[in-house]
Amino acid sequence: MILVKNGHVIDPVNGINEEMDLFIKNGRISSEFKINEKECEVIDAKGKLVVAGAIDIHAHIAARKINSGRAMRPEEFRRVRQKTGKFRAAVGRTLLTAPAIGYEYVKMGYTTAIEPATPSLYTLHTHEELDSIPIIDKAALPLFGNWHLVFKFIAENDIEKLASFISWVLEKMKGYGVKVVNPGGVEAWMYGSNAHSIDDLVPYYDVSVRDIITGLIKANEMLDLPHSIHIHCNNLGEPGNYETTVDTMKLANGIRNNRRQVLHVTHVQFNAFSGSGWKDMGSGTEEIIKLVNKSDNITIDMGQVIFGHATTMTADGPFQFDLHKLLKNKWINLDVELETGTGVVPLIYRPSSPVHSVMWAIALELGLLVNPDKNVISTDYPNGGPFDRYPYIMTLLLSRKYREKEMERAHKYLQRAANLPSIDIERTLEDIVKMTRSSPARILGMHNKGHLGEGADADVVVYDINPAEFNPDKYREIEKALSSALFTIKGGTVVVKNGKIAGDIWGRTMWVDATLRTTAEIIEPDLEEYFNYYTVNRENYGVEERWMRRAERIEVG
Amino acid sequence: MNVIIITGRTTEQGTLVEDKLTHDYFKSVNYCELNKEDFARMGLKEGDRVRVKTDYGEVVLFARKNVIDETHIPEGMIFIPMGPYANQVINPGTDGTGTPQYKGVKGIIEKTDENVIGIPEILR
Amino acid sequence: MENVTCTFCGAVCDDLYFDGDEFRTKDFCPLGEAKFSRKKRIEYPTIDGKKVSYEEAVERAAEILHNSKRPLLFGWSSTVNEAIRLGVILAEKVRGIYDQCASVCHAPSVLAMIEEGIASGSLGQIKNRTDLAIFWGCNPVEAHPRHPTRYSVMARGLLTKGRADRKVVVVDVRKTVSALMASHFIQVKPGTDYLVFSAMRALMEGYEDAVPEEVGGVRKEKLIEFVEMIKSAKYITILFGLGIAHTRGHDRNVENVIKLVQLINRYTRCILQPMRGHFNVVGAGEVAAWECGFEWAVDFSRGYPRFAPSEFTGVEALLRKDCDAALIVASDPAAHFPRAAVEQLKRIPVIQIDPFPNMTTLLSKVVIPCAISGIEAEGTAYRMDGVPIRVKKVVESEYWSDEEILEKMLEKVLKLRED
Structure with missing residues (x-):
């Protein structure tokens, strides 16, 4: 039992922004008020900010992709974060080892993270890595947007079959939701091509990108999964791509869900470029921001770029090949039979680069102008940069002064190619809590997370920030306080004290079982046929719960 | 005769790697295979032994000529199945890669009357 | 039992039949047949040749590891990921060296990948799409016997329906049995692969004159x-x-073929696949990468991982006399390391964990027999293309699994550290 006393609690879900006590019992927030302090571990949080544990909605923290990146980039592991001792050794610059990922998240108050792209064929590997990340709770989203069976069901216009297939895959893979990456484009890459608009057709199956996206939204809503489909749009990283993003968002028109969005568009920064080429590339956020703010069925995350080292890794095979040609840097490609592709290319974001500076500004424009209830902070780790720089992003959003200072470092091209310089807004602490806690929890459908109401997971963070005396001009102090939590409590256990790891526990891996809503029989003949083309027997395909460290099944239906 | 030494897997060696301390395993790795012409030129017949010498060591092996007709080893090359015998003569140097040079090592072979030693002797 | 997974080579076939009561097999290749047959086992744990209990052997092993300055923990390619993970943690906690069989196998290919990356794919991409398969410096018929039928040469896929839709080229220094299944055989001189790749790159880009x-x-x-x-x-x-990877030039040869593949992708699609040897040599690298950042040749003597193949592979550490004890798991370095490295292995205390007696057994101080992964113990393994496949327990056994042995050993080591 833990009592967090007198802290300044900010909990937008429950409308709290005031001094109060928090009582933790059996790993949950309790509303008991008769508390015997002697039986509790008491944390005095007077004058400190107390919030729920943060959630990273989109970070490539596990799976073949990041691990191939590690294997290709030993240069990333010369930074020592923690020597071996009571806890594990932790190393890594922007790519981290599994132990380092868990430790670094909780140090800055994050207690949950989502691996957003797992090829099903390789998902057992994904779970093994997730199981090696200490402390935090996790989940993984299998990739659907270039799966041959998805194309087949879309071509047949059979949403019921598609829904059955989705629930079959989630159960087999212990996956949490539906991820879509460059729909149709990755399959086109198998022929050396790509998809460039939502009207492009997929070779061999003759279905359009538009059909794939709407079909998947409809199937996802038929199942009413906790999370909506989670999309990485076509044309990522191409000047002028904001138009494709707007076209994609419009596909959600007329489809509704009372609890949440029906379309989550991820790392939007990479898909919000204007211009016709690199010479006139600029910010294309304006229309996107308008559209998201006026829609109640679309949400986004930022995809902030951090100046410095990064490793791009996506299921977007053709994009990664283009980046390899552009940068002439080393390149990993992994084509996955019948399902998807993958690529990895290292990259440095330089403030001296006009394009990189504009990208940095685009994400901040999204962060400052999109309603915080529909927006989440992300770097698309490790694509935009390391997740341990989230405090930097939060502070940039909180402090105009900090932004101005950082803008001086950036290339002056951003002054005319981006709107950021004219934006005066400073986000409040409550906005930041929304963009890191309540919004990702609602978007993901994790109702025990992102808030501190009764029954919520006891994931609680105490920061050395006094909301009553908050001054955004003191940005160095703010960033430092957000980087190094005074206390992080995970599931009722203190895991961080004064920015140092204090406890090592194992979190859960959540997965969604929607099989009650579907009948696998209707897709049986299709599965039988397509498993002739796999190189793994159907009986050996998938992940069993007993192989996982701490699986948590979430049943819908 | 000067030769280039190649080492590698064979089916027979593969089927016996978990039976290492058996006579069958020794037999599967204690020979070298030569080109037919080289075999004849050296006056070898089945059951004869050759001494293989390199800068890194030497070993006595049974000599075999190409077993399957459709396959062949070019002249001037010998093949030794991977294993303890091959490892007496391959290049342990790794050129900074950490991996020895198991293939393409230069050596000399000559006919010998000496016997092929057993595995315990190799370890001695 | 149907759908049994074979734990011999990197092809990790998962479509086999095995009757564990009668040791009857169906559809296996000769290598798999041999793997799934009854063989002589190490009967019980020993210290200096004397029979001891599992507990005593594990305790002594923990003491040896704890008391040595820098033990070498080598092997891992023929066990499951669960055991490998414990091995990496054990290496970290005893501040030793973690190295695995790749360092005498495809490690040069991984070094090349560090320089250039690699354009690759899962094996189903050969089965379903490949209309031109090129085997270069490999002999699948003898090393991965079912690879040609299951994945590459004859495999029937979605777009490429079988052998008739596919050209097959074999490039090698000798005409191997694998060359017999090819439509074209190209014989190169030993040690010239690099030159041939360079020539092909030049021709690809139209520099015929060069x-x-x-x-x-x-x-x-x-x-x-x-x-x-x-x-x-x-x-x-x-x-x-x-x-390609074991001749002079090592990783540089592989680097050149990776560059060739990068170039081919500017004209058409092409992927590259190393023919990895042991059934879980890929896992021995992947697990280490996520646990400590590096796939092999990792030294923990400073309390954090450092990578240097020129110093910390099993062969280099032994040649330099840089390790004073060794734990050998699921491997036989006494048979597969160069003579000079084996000399050093003979001088230091060696602990062995293996189901079968082998040459390393002959020079080991502590010998701990274990259950056979994929027959008597289950776990996860990675096929040569990294596809994770569960290997099964199909026969009951009294032997402890690698995972159990290492778990106990790690516990003991942590306790010794506390004291």
Whole structure:
């Protein structure tokens, strides 16, 4: 039992922004008020900010992709974060080892993270890595947007079959939701091509990108999964791509869900470029921001770029090949039979680069102008940069002064190619809590997370920030306080004290079982046929719960 | 005769790697295979032994000529199945890669009357 | 039992039948047959040749590891990921060296990947799409016998329906049995792969003048023809073996073929696949990468991982006399390391965990027998293309699994550290 006393609690879900006590019992927030302090571990949080544990909605923290990146980039592991001792050794610059990922998240108050792209064929590997990340709770989203069976069901216009297939895959893979990456484009890459608009057709199956996206939204809503489909749009990283993003968002028109969005568009920064080429590339956020703010069925995350080292890794095979040609840097490609592709290319974001500076500004424009209830902070780790720089992003959003200072470092091209310089807004602490806690929890459908109401997971963070005396001009102090939590409590256990790891526990891996809503029989003949083309027997395909460290099944239906 | 030494897997060696301390395993790795012409030129017949010498060591092996007709080893090359015998003569140097040079090592072979030693002797 | 997974080679076939009561097999290749047959086992744990209990052997092993300055923990390619993970943690906690069989196998290919990355794919991409398969410096018929039928040469896929839809080229220094299944055989001189790749890159980009009349023993016209065949194919897979990675130049040879593949992708699609040897040699690298950042040749003597293949592979550490004890798991370095490295292994206390007696057993101080992964113990393994496949327990056994042994050993070591 833990009592967090007198802290300044900010909990937008429950409308709290005031001094109060928090009582933790059996790993949950309790509303008991008769508390015997002697039986509790008491944390005095007077004058400190107390919030729920943060959630990273989109970070490539596990799976073949990041691990191939590690294997290709030993240069990333010369930074020592923690020597071996009571806890594990932790190393890594922007790519981290599994132990380092868990430790670094909780140090800055994050207690949950989502691996957003797992090829099903390789998902057992994904779970093994997730199981090696200490402390935090996790989940993984299998990739659907270039799966041959998805194309087949879309071509047949059979949403019921598609829904059955989705629930079959989630159960087999212990996956949490539906991820879509460059729909149709990755399959086109198998022929050396790509998809460039939502009207492009997929070779061999003759279905359009538009059909794939709407079909998947409809199937996802038929199942009413906790999370909506989670999309990485076509044309990522191409000047002028904001138009494709707007076209994609419009596909959600007329489809509704009372609890949440029906379309989550991820790392939007990479898909919000204007211009016709690199010479006139600029910010294309304006229309996107308008559209998201006026829609109640679309949400986004930022995809902030951090100046410095990064490793791009996506299921977007053709994009990664283009980046390899552009940068002439080393390149990993992994084509996955019948399902998807993958690529990895290292990259440095330089403030001296006009394009990189504009990208940095685009994400901040999204962060400052999109309603915080529909927006989440992300770097698309490790694509935009390391997740341990989230405090930097939060502070940039909180402090105009900090932004101005950082803008001086950036290339002056951003002054005319981006709107950021004219934006005066400073986000409040409550906005930041929304963009890191309540919004990702609602978007993901994790109702025990992102808030501190009764029954919520006891994931609680105490920061050395006094909301009553908050001054955004003191940005160095703010960033430092957000980087190094005074206390992080995970599931009722203190895991961080004064920015140092204090406890090592194992979190859960959540997965969604929607099989009650579907009948696998209707897709049986299709599965039988397509498993002739796999190189793994159907009986050996998938992940069993007993192989996982701490699986948590979430049943819908 | 000067030769280039190649080492590698064979089916027979593969089927016996978990039976290492058996006579069958020794037999599967204690020979070298030569080109037919080289075999004849050296006056070898089945059951004869050759001494293989390199800068890194030497070993006595049974000599075999190409077993399957459709396959062949070019002249001037010998093949030794991977294993303890091959490892007496391959290049342990790794050129900074950490991996020895198991293939393409230069050596000399000559006919010998000496016997092929057993595995315990190799370890001695 | 149906759908049994074979734990011999990197092809990790999962479509086999095995009757564990009678040790009856169906559909296995000769290598798999041998793997799934009854063989002589290490009967009980020993210390200095004397029979002891599992507990005593594990305790002594923990003491040896704890008391040594820098133990070498080597092997891992023939066990499951669960055991490998414990092995990496054990290496970290005893501040030793973690190295695995790749360092005497495809590690040069991984070094090349560090320089250039690699354009690769899962094996189903060969089965379903590949219309031109090129085997270079490898001999699948003898090393991965079911690879040609299941994945590459004869496999029937979605777009490429079988052997008739596929051209097959074998490139090697000798005409192996694998060359017999090819439509084209190209013989190169030993040690000239690098030159041939360079010539092909030049031809690919139209620099015909820069290529001499003969490269690596191959006539220029033949190379031009080969490059044209590649350019006119839709989806090419190049499968390569130690013929490239184990000759002079090592990783540089592989780097050149990776660059060739990068170039081919500017004209058509092409992937590259190393023919990895042991059934879980890929896991021995992948697990280490996520646990400590590096795949092999990792030293923990400073309390954090450092990577240096020129110092910390098993062979280098032994040649330099840089380790004073060794734990050998699921491997036989006494049979597969160069003579000079084995000399050092004979001088230091060696702990062995293995189901079968082998040459390393003969020089080990502590010998701990274990259950056979994939027959008597289950777990996860990675096929040569990294696809994770569960290997099964199909026979009951009294032997402890690698995982159990290492778990107990790690516990003991942590306790010794506390004291």
